[in-house]
Amino acid sequence: MNTTANTPAPIPSVRRRLVGAGLATALLAALAACGGGATTTSASAGPETKEGTAARAALADLARPFGEVPTLGTPFDTAALAGKTVYYVPIALKVGHFPLITKNLTDALGRVGVKLYTCDGQGNPSGISSCLDQAIASKPAAVVTDYIPYEMVPTAIDRVRKSGVPVFVAGAAAPEGTEQSATFAFGDPDRQGFVLMDGIGDAVVADSDGKASVLLLSVTDSASTRRAGARAAAHLKEACPGCRLVVKEVSLSRMKDVPSLVSSALLTDPSIGYVIPQYDTYLAATTTGLQSSGKARDVRIATSGATLAAVQQVKTNDRLIAVAGVNPPYLAWTMADSVLRMLAGQRPPAEYPSLARAFTKDNIGTLDLTPEAEVSGRWFGEPGAYQKAFTGLWGVR
Structure with missing residues (x-):
């Protein structure tokens, strides 16, 4: 493979095994659906390659809904937790999947009588720090942050810890040397994110039968x-x-530059037939760039995130071949399990089983593409299965 950026050494594939429950995604913005037919044909011709065959098998595995829920941990006593309050601080409450997390986290904690209070971090250190200071003043039983790296607001998080309130940092890896404990723990997003990265890569390899020229928009936000x-x-x-890869770095702070970056890359290298925006946050900007280059009908896209707007486009936009996503309602329940264990004096697990899924032209017709279905998590499998498993561990029904 030829590259125009440094490419790290290969990492062994991780598919549908035990993976972390943190969310390794950038902020997921609501995206407008693109028009177009729902049918497409393979970009390859001739005998299938071994790479294409392997990728199609891997993608088909990820495209299935989960069946039986794997073991989620050991039972513990939550009887003494009723009436307590947990403070939830997402990095930006109104963006992407965070409203889904809020709704499902409220439901999950409510099963054991724990109340949730939410404060919007507003996407910046000042707003997050203000929320954490409010939490200290409110004296909750615990604080949960979401997709806020410790390094972003270390002083504010340390103030919460010094006040005696346990902190669970969801969607962020622990700083080097920090051990998971009952008072300070992290939901490492890396391995969950890796499942999605493998999935969208497999979609491109499968569609091209191992002969793709790819533009990867690699996100540098954290x-x-x-x-x-x-x-x-x-x-x-x-x-x-046998694929060719061009890597371009993007970030939320430079979102306005993404369309011109995409257009320039395609005009410079007309062989590019696939674009992978790392997250569906960048899907609208990518589409604009394709249109500016005059190649909107010639280039196919795969991305991750699985917000409703993005998943709908798998059906309506014939150039979007796959969206791979985590199950936000399930993630909320893993977060609830982690913080409840901390309130019970336990160290939460570093990882939970993955319930990720790839949405493709082959399975999109089976989905109910409504806000209600998105909130419930039904796209990924039967929500009642993992809810029953968790409440069983908590000793409630």
């Missing part, structure tokens, strides 16, 4: 998004030695 971008590049190199 350490976890950088690691996920490196994983995407490494998996493509491993799964498709």
